[in-house]
Amino acid sequence: MTCKTYTILAAGGSAALLIGAYLFQFAGYPPCQMCYWQRWPHFAAVAIGAIALYFGAKALTWLGALAAATTSGIGIYHTGVERGWWEGPTSCTGGGDLLSGDLLSTDGPRLVMCDQVSWEFLTLSMASWNAIFSAVLMVLWIKAALSAR
Template structure:
C-alpha cells in the first residue's frame, strides 16, 4: 500500500513522522521526563529530517529523500546505541553514565541542574525504552524515505 503513494505524500508522511517523534520527546520532557545527553543527540537528526522534508516539499525536489533517509538512519542508530547503554551491553559516554566522568561536586550541586544518566531507563512500554521505540520508529521512517528516493515519478 505505501508503495502506491506518490512522492509528495511519502515525503509528507516521513516528515510528519519525525515531527511526531520529536514532539513526543518534548511532550515527555514537559511531563517531567528530563532527557539525558543521548536523548538529546537523537533529537537532532529528527530536526534535520523535518527541515529536509520541508525543503523537499516546497521545492519539489525528491532527491533530498536520500538525506532524509540518512537522518532517520542516524537517529535510529543513536537509539540502538542508547538502548545498548541502558541495557549495559556496552559503555556509554562517561559524561552521562554511572561509570565515571561525574564528580561528587556536580552530583551535590544545588544550582538546580540535575544530571540525567544515560544508562538508566526512565520509561518503558512492552519492555522497550523510549530509545528503543525511537530506533524502531526511525528505521521505519528511513524505509519511507528510501522508498521516496527510489520512486521514479
C-alpha cells in the same frame, strides 16, 4: 503512493517523534545527553522534508533516509548503553567522573544518566522505541526516493 506522500509521512513522523519527546520532557522525564543526540537528526529530517516539498527537490529524500538511519542508529546505541551491552559516554553514564561535588546538590541542574531507563513500554525504553520508529521512517524516506524516479 507518490514521492510527496512518502515525504510528508516521513518528515511528519519525525515531527511527531519530536513532539512526543518534548511532551515526555514536559511531563517530568528530562532527556539525557544521548536523548538530545537522537533529536538532531529528526530536526534535520523535518527540515529536509520541508525543503524537498517546497522546492520539489526529490533527491533530498536520500538525505532524509540518512537522517532517519542516523537517529535509529543512535537509538540502538543508546539502548545498548541502557541495557549494559556496551559502554556509553563517561559524561552521562554510571561510571562518569562528573558525579562528584556540586552536581549532586539539589539546588543545581539535574544530571540525567544515559544508562538509566526513565520510562519503558512493553519492556522497551524511549531510546528503543525511537530506534524502531526511526527505522520505519527510514523505509518511508527510501520509498519516497525510489518513487521519485
